[in-house]
Amino acid sequence: MERFLKSPVFDRSKLAPMVANLFGTIENIDGTFAVGSRKQLLANIVAFVVRVADSIALLAGLDWEGICASSGSACSTGSLNPSHVIVALGQRTQANSPVRFSLGRDSTVEEVVLVEQVLPEIIRRAQLGNNPSISC
Numbered sequence: 001m002e003r004f005l006k007s008p009v010f011d012r013s014k015l016a017p018m019v020a021n022l023f024g025t026i027e028n029i030d031g032t033f034a035v036g037s038r039k040q041l042l043a044n045i046v047a048f049v050v051r052v053a054d055s056i057a058l059l060a061g062l063d064w065e066g067i068c069a070s071s072g073s074a075c076s077t078g079s080l081n082p083s084h085v086i087v088a089l090g091q092r093t094q095a096n097s098p099v100r101f102s103l104g105r106d107s108t109v110e111e112v113v114l115v116e117q118v119l120p121e122i123i124r125r126a127q128l129g130n131n132p133s134i135s136c
């Protein structure tokens with residue numbers, strides 16, 4: 001009997017360029033910072049925080065564009081409490097705005113390109129909604 005094994009869920013060689021592109025996009029958006037080390041990370045996770053925004057607005061904007069993301073770590077999915085990870089990193093004021101992209105076997109470059117195209121505007125709108133002193 002022949003067995004068929006799917007490719008690894010987190011194929012580092014496939015995911016590394018996509019993860020690097022997402023990190024690059026995030027680093028170029030004012031008011032954002034990546035969570036964690038770029039050298040010591042899981043092959044499929046890109047996490048970041050946005051100043052003057054909350055993850056609910058960010059996730060709603062991403063969902064509107066057909067992009068799936070989460071707030072916080074996988075072990076705290078669905079929690080309404082501030083992210084303990086962000087607090088531990090000394091960023092208490094941003095602890096309500098983490099966003100996490102989880103890539104996998106079926107993730108594509110085209111999906112990452114879509115995120116890169118729409119993310120700056122989604123972040124801008126989320127920041128405007130939380131800070132009326134920010135102008136268009």
